[in-house]
Amino acid sequence: MGTSTAAPAPRPGFLGWVERVGNRLPDPVFIFVWLIAGLVIVSVLGALAGWSALHPTELDAATGQPRLVMVASLLSAENIRLLWTETPRTFTAFAPLGYVLVVMFGAGVAERVGLLSTAMRLSMANVPRRWMTPAVALVSMMGNHAADAAFVVFVPLCGIIYHAAGRHPLLGVGASFASIAGGFSANLLPGQLDALLLGLTEAAVTSAFGDVYTANIAGNWYFIAAMTVLYLPIIWYVTDRVVEPRLGKYDPALRESSDVAALNQTPDERGQKTGLRRAGLALLAVLATWLLCIFGPGTPLIDETAGEGRLSPLYNSLLALFMLIFLVPAWTYGKATGAIADHRDLVKMLTGAMQDMGYYLVLVFVAAHFVAMFAWSNLGIVIAVNGADALRESGLPAWAMVGSVVVFGSALNMIIGSASAKWAVIGPALVPMLMLLGISPEMSTAAYRAGDSATNMITPVGYLPIMLIFCRRWVHDYGFGSFVAIMLPYAGAILVAATALTIGWVVLDLPLGPGAGVFIEPGATVAPLAPAAPG
Template identity: 65%
Template sequence: MVEAAEGRVQKGILGWIERTGNRLPDPVFLFFWLIAVLVAVSVVGSLLGWSVLHPTEIDEATGQAQVIAATSLLSAENIQRLWVEMPATFTHFHPLGYVLVVMLGAGVAERAGLFGTAMRAGVRNAPKVLLTPIVCLVGMMGNLAADAAYVVLIPLAGIIFHAAGRHPVAGIAAAFAGVSGGFSANLLPGQLDALLFGITEAAVETVFGDFTANIAGNWYFIAAMTVIFLPVIWYVTDRMIEPRLGTWNPGMAGRDGLEEQSDRALTDGERKGLKRAGLAVLAVVALWLAFTFGPGTPLIDEGATPEARLTPFYQSLVAGFFLLFLLAGWAYGAAAGTIDDHRGLVKMMAGAMEDLAYYLVLAFAAAHFVAMFAWSNLGLILAVNGADFLGNSGLPAWALLAAIVAVSALLNIFVGSASAKWALLAPVLVPMLMLLGITPEMATAAYRVGDGATNIITPLMVYFPLILIFCQRWQKDFGLGSLAATMLPYSIGLLLAGLAMTIGWVMLDLPLGPGAGVFMDPPTTVQPTAPAVAE
């Protein structure tokens, strides 16, 4: 039996979701179980002779498309590869390098207090009439701060709503919807882009060889998500959730001294730190502009085709975000007094790596699943056959991508980790859609829309119990069902808005980011295996 926080048995769909999800293993062991299934399927596929014509490679002896057959993972060659190449399999996993580099800088900004202070400054003096949209916007921008947005902004939003004479739980709900429901929405690429596009890059390479991901490949798309999601969260909060909660009654609170933490003014050191951080951000932006347009243009490949000239710039963005977060955090900490000297800075960078301990374990499992999927050739076989099926179905591209949004949203109810889900889906979805003429960037964008929408209604989301505690500080009888029911209108609204946006984006063929579009020429082949999807 599953019990809500106040001791009642959780029944109905929410109880079923919680019971079912709790039976799933940890994502790390989920990958190990999937590896076991993958081994069994590879053996069956090898015995049955599963094969396809490779969409891009030609057999030099025959001049025909090369036949790719399923390979048993229990073959001597693959067993040797597993044990001999294990260190390289792990360390060459693309998301690993991206995330470690970005987090070295972001960890300093978070530990120095920059993210928390910036969020407090963003919402503290908000006009009452604009309180909800400002909380939502800061929440979506707060995704750059990863966990800090959950532990700083969401409880702070309840305090600020209370100070404005509004229901604190409405503030918590609005902030939770912005931070978690709008998880991919942002005005700037950040840590999540580095993580997801690293997995996308690995997925492309399992079938088509060398590929370099552009972590700004969804920049325009996620910025548009921010603009579209903002009025949705604003409307649901002010017109649906707050009226449903009723008039705030302070007698309902169980705040445990929460008001003492409250809406304190920024100190002189914090204000000075924010100014210094802003100057550091401007300095990094100016430096990158100089590298791009200045003498020698080191971030532009002058000898490449027009489409590829900015490739070095895109490849440099991971380092750019590392430097931006590092220098901004250092500048803030030095002014605010949270970083004493360079030893304190190094200690914060080391602490950021400690926070990634679980991610490193997950990455080890995911790296081997992705690599073994490639060794078995099952990814290519599924991609080509899936592309054949979908191409022959006559479904337009917008319908295929809308289906990906829906599947991602459903899967997210049971598997909360964005990286774990994408590591499972990307090796099949990305190559398959490429064969249908849809870019890896568009596949990633569609996944992101579905991934965020249902974060806020599943008890399996890691921060869901924490949000429940925040609510119970203000309303003692607020249970698990209360939180899920409060967040359900947000989830439905964000999912519908995201679906509409995805469909419209595809039909209008809008750019997803610098150098990234919706459609591409399918990888060339001697005998086309799948027609391009109709635009």
């Protein structure tokens, strides 16, 4: 989530309390600094108290029994030495860093040349009134690949679209915002969020069990596609049957927006359509090249000598594929519209995309050290084993555990907006613990992201303040509480649907994505999870 403007003045009641608490939180960078300080204290106390657990995957060389793991103080000589000597490696070896930077090479250029915003705008042209809401919802959820651009470009544009169709413009703002924020993890294709969160999942597994698991960017593909299909009719119903009657008919006297004419007065629309056609051809060329590497001579992306791991190169290629899916069409589009004159412009845009990641790099630096120090302390494996034992003894079924993760993630989102920041904190303990109970890393990630996105449209630490500014372009002095009242029906419906979907996925034992959804049997040795065949 990006940086937002200042929130409106706090109001009384529960929502006012949440807003005040959220605004008092420090920057996520310093949240991790304080977490590291707390981690040091807990590690010292744990070492003094003799906290321990039997490692589920390692045997003692002398006895042949599971190795006893003790909590190690982060103030021990060995861990202090690691902190001083491993700083560069700790930073650069952090799994999400490479994933996100690679994808952003393409997505950053696509945003800068206008490909993403143009595709969203023209995809809504000439849509019949009755299909307007589902079209807005679908394009908004797909627009999550544009990250911050979806919020700041498409949401206000949907207000214009609805006004032009004779409907209340705030209905378009609300429907688009609910789709982008509430469906933040929903999409028909994996993207940078998948790379980010599954990269953090890999780091969580590694911190507890070592190098036994490699994240797959498509590990939640089937799940996020199902979320898209499920959320679409829900957002459609809430928009047209619940929110629109509440808003009533729009009175232009409240505040007429000068942007209305922009919908039909795009001076370079012909060039943009030409650019989109050429970008579409470029996309087909990228996909054809990728398929040639799968089925063509030599099958570079299929290792015929690797047995069960023969498809590993295919799955590992997805990150580069998604980068090129953004980058090559964006370059083609930019050349067609004049946004890119020569290769120097492309290099500038690539550089600009990396400049936008400056804050992320700072956040990763402290987050990587938190994850590394969590592993050095052995707290992760000790908490995981003892927590798994407690949950196992509680008799809770797997579906109840993942349902609890959904609800917990949605509640935590009310005070910490960043999906990656929260997952970096709770993932190192949660993922290994659930693995020991037979719940795969991909399922843990899917349950977390389902809950995290459900309350995105009502958390004051997200994009809610900026949405209020968009609303006031149409209704002067539109209130914070008024907008929250619009968004609450979306949040409640999506949270119920997300919880039901996640529980149903576990009960039915459905695959989460190609090469994912591998459940570890309770009590079994944690072995490397090689990608399996799709389906």
